[in-house]
Each structure stands twice: as structure tokens, then as C-alpha cells.
Amino acid sequence: MVSKSDVGIILMNLGSPDTTSVPDVKRYLNEFLMDKRVIDYPWLFRKIxxxxxxxxxxxxKSAEAYASIWWDEGSPLIAITRQLQRAIQHDMEMPVEIAMRYGNPHPEVAFNNLLKQNPKLKEVILLPLYPHYAMSSYETAAEYAKEIYKKKKYSFKLSVIPPFYDEPDYIQALAESIRPYLQQDFDYFLFSYHGLPERHIRKGDVTGSHCMKVNDCCHVKSKTHDFCYRHQVTITSELVAAALGLPKDKWGISFQSRLGREEWMKPYTANTLESLPKEGKKKLLIACPAFVSDCLETLEEIAVEGKHTFLNSGGDSYTMIPCLNVHPLWVKAVVKYCMQVMQQ
Known part of the structure; x- marks a missing residue:
């Protein structure tokens, strides 16, 4: 077992542009979208x-959207990740750094910062801040960090924490962060997750014969569930709804952030927000469990654009519930996950 004094921790999130200037946003979008795990077309076609x-x-347009949600300290996602870093550091002896998959701070900087603090470092625990496995989120973050680790030939061990979509401590933290909002009158609760092309779901099926082929595939046991985003967001939603005592007819799942013309996971959040008022569900609570930190997709797409869509479609009230951010139970869960890796 590695001593606590020989361990470092890295929290890895998605990333943001350095500023809201168009050139910085262009650089960020190019890096993000050129990732072969985000848009998995052949390189030349992808580049064009x-x-x-x-x-x-x-x-x-993206620069304007970022500017509308930017904080005095910069990107909300990075600022919140730093807040989480400080909260975890308060409860742990070992040093904690943050890294982003795209933009700054780069994973190499995080690795080197840990080494500066302890040249005899023996293990780094990497926590990709994605509850659910997807090629374009958890996988790309974990694999990118591993590539840098191998390229730089670091002598310490790198341990990566797996997705935690059904871990009891995560479910409890998520449920308890939502619970206070259930005190207000509402007709419907919507879990809105970042969407994926349906092609990604099929591509990630390690059996080649389960996802979107077997009836009720998310609930039929399969080894592909370890890598299936649709299954994992379904389970998260069901566990949280059960913890909160939500009736089955009072909550649902939808998928946001669609890009391009191909078929993505359905139902689409935008379409759902338009249809709910017509079904008599005019008081809405909405949460985004795919994200643990509030970001452009929650603060602008859901809190602003989503609200506009819902109210203009006949809705009466619309409340977006913040992400876990630095909720005390979430901080406690992260500390526990890291400690469990150290004890292995």
C-alpha cells in the first residue's frame, strides 16, 4: 500500500476557452471538435x-454564449472545479491538482505540479469528473491523460477512477442536492443529459448485438453496460428518482446539446420542453446529472434557452437545479473514492 504522503490527486474536467474572445473560442472549439472521440469521422473529412x-x-455565437455566463474569476466550469479542488484539499493530506481535457490547465501541468510538491511521488489518482462512460467524455479524458503519462515516462503509478453513475455516495449526493427543490410545487421533473449520436451507442457495444437491438436493452444484463452511456444515465435517473420518491409518471429523461443532422439519442430536450406544457405539465424542475459542475450547457443552454423554450410553449414555472458543484456530500464522495483507490 502506498503511503498518503506519496500520493497525488488530479480532478479532470472538460475545459473551457481561456477567455470569451472569438480567437480563444475558436482555438477551444477546434481542439474539442477535432478530438476523434468527439467527432469520429476520418481525420481529413473531420478537419474540413x-x-x-x-x-x-x-x-x-459561442463566444457570445460564453460571455453571457462568464464569471469575474473566469469560466464557471474551471472556477467551480477549483472550488472543488480546495474543498477536497481541505479534507485530504495529499496534494490535489486540476486538469482539463481541452484548454488549460493541461494534464502535463497537473502531473508536473504534483511532482514539484513531492519529487518522490509514487502514485497519482486521476478522477475524470464524468459520472457516465461515453467515448466523447470519460473515455477521451482518461485516455488523453494516459497518453501524456506514457509519453513523459513518469515513474509514478497512474490509477484512474471508473465512472461512478451508480455509486451509492454519488446517488445520495445528487438526490440530496435536488431534494430541497421538491418542496416547491411542480408538475414534472426532467433529467436532461448531454446527448450522443445513436451511432456512438452502437459503436460502444462491445458485444455488437445488444445496444438498441435487444428489447429494453438498458435493463437486460450485458457486459456492454460498463461502456454504455444510455444504460448508465437510465440507471442514475432511476436510482435518484427512487431515492427522492418521485412517482414514475412524474419524471422523465431527455437529451440535449445535439450537433449536426444525424440521429442522436431521443427524446431531445428542446422538443420535450415544447411538448410538456401541452400535456398539462406546466411547472417544471430540471436537472443535468451528466455534469458535476455547472457550465455552458447548464447555465446557458438549459437555464436560459431551455427556460425560454418552455415558457414560450405555455409553461408557467421553470427551475433549473444546479449541478453538484461543491455540495458537501459530493465533496465527501470524492474524498471517499480517492481513499478507496489508495487502500487497494
């Missing part, structure tokens, strides 16, 4: 599509 079409069209 992203650098020639998508980024030139989206950069200015």
Missing part, C-alpha cells in the same frame, strides 16, 4: 468539416 464549416459558423 470542423475548421472549414462548423467553427467559422459557431465561434462568434
Amino acid at each position: 468539416l470542423i475548421e472549414g464549416i462548423i467553427v467559422p459558423k459557431r465561434a462568434e
Whole structure:
């Protein structure tokens, strides 16, 4: 067993542009969208599509969106991740650093900062801050960190914490962060998750014969569930709904942030927000469990655009519930996950 004094921790999140300027947003979007695990087309086609079409069209609008949610201390996602870092550092003896998959701080900087604090470092515990496994989120973060680790030939051991979508401490933290909002009158509770192309779900099926092929595939036991985003978000939602005592007819799941024209996971959040008022569900609570830190996709897409869509479609009230951020039970859960790795 490695001594606590020989261990370092890295919290790894998605990332943000350095500023809200169009050039910085362009750099960020290029890095993000050129990731082969995000848009998995052949490299040349991906480069032409992203650098020639998508980024030139989206950069200015994206810069405006970032500017609308930017904090005095910078990107909300990075600021919140730093808050989580400080909260965890308060409860742990070993040093804690943060890294981003795209943008700054880079994983190499985090590795080197830990070494500066302890040149005799024997183990680094990496926690990708994604509850659910997806090629374009958890996998790309974990594999990117591993690539840098191997390239730099660090002598310490790198241990990566797996997705925690059904871990009791995560479910409890998520449920308790939501519970106070249930005191207000509401007709419906919506779990909105970041979407994926349906093709990604099929591609991630390690059996080649389960996902979207077997009836009720998310509930039929399969080894592919360890890598299936659809299964994992379904289980998270069911566990949280059960913990909160939500009736089955009073909650649902939808998927946001669609990009491009191909078929993505359904139902789409935007369409759901339009249809709910027509079904008499006019008082809405909405949460985004795919994210542990509030970011552009929650603060702008859901809190602003989503609210506008829902109210303009006939809704009466709309409340977006913040992500876990630095909820005390979430901090406690992260500390526990790291300690469990150390004891292995």
C-alpha cells in the first residue's frame, strides 16, 4: 500500500476557452471538435468539416454564449472545479491538482505540479469528473491523460477512477442536492443529459448485438453496460428518482446539446420542453446529472434557452437545479473514492 504522503490527486474536467474572445473560442472549439472521440469521422473529412464549416459558423455565437455566463474569476466550469479542488484539499493530506481535457490547465501541468510538491511521488489518482462512460467524455479524458503519462515516462503509478453513475455516495449526493427543490410545487421533473449520436451507442457495444437491438436493452444484463452511456444515465435517473420518491409518471429523461443532422439519442430536450406544457405539465424542475459542475450547457443552454423554450410553449414555472458543484456530500464522495483507490 502506498503511503498518503506519496500520493497525488488530479480532478479532470472538460475545459473551457481561456477567455470569451472569438480567437480563444475558436482555438477551444477546434481542439474539442477535432478530438476523434468527439467527432469520429476520418481525420481529413473531420478537419474540413470542423475548421472549414462548423467553427467559422459557431465561434462568434459561442463566444457570445460564453460571455453571457462568464464569471469575474473566469469560466464557471474551471472556477467551480477549483472550488472543488480546495474543498477536497481541505479534507485530504495529499496534494490535489486540476486538469482539463481541452484548454488549460493541461494534464502535463497537473502531473508536473504534483511532482514539484513531492519529487518522490509514487502514485497519482486521476478522477475524470464524468459520472457516465461515453467515448466523447470519460473515455477521451482518461485516455488523453494516459497518453501524456506514457509519453513523459513518469515513474509514478497512474490509477484512474471508473465512472461512478451508480455509486451509492454519488446517488445520495445528487438526490440530496435536488431534494430541497421538491418542496416547491411542480408538475414534472426532467433529467436532461448531454446527448450522443445513436451511432456512438452502437459503436460502444462491445458485444455488437445488444445496444438498441435487444428489447429494453438498458435493463437486460450485458457486459456492454460498463461502456454504455444510455444504460448508465437510465440507471442514475432511476436510482435518484427512487431515492427522492418521485412517482414514475412524474419524471422523465431527455437529451440535449445535439450537433449536426444525424440521429442522436431521443427524446431531445428542446422538443420535450415544447411538448410538456401541452400535456398539462406546466411547472417544471430540471436537472443535468451528466455534469458535476455547472457550465455552458447548464447555465446557458438549459437555464436560459431551455427556460425560454418552455415558457414560450405555455409553461408557467421553470427551475433549473444546479449541478453538484461543491455540495458537501459530493465533496465527501470524492474524498471517499480517492481513499478507496489508495487502500487497494
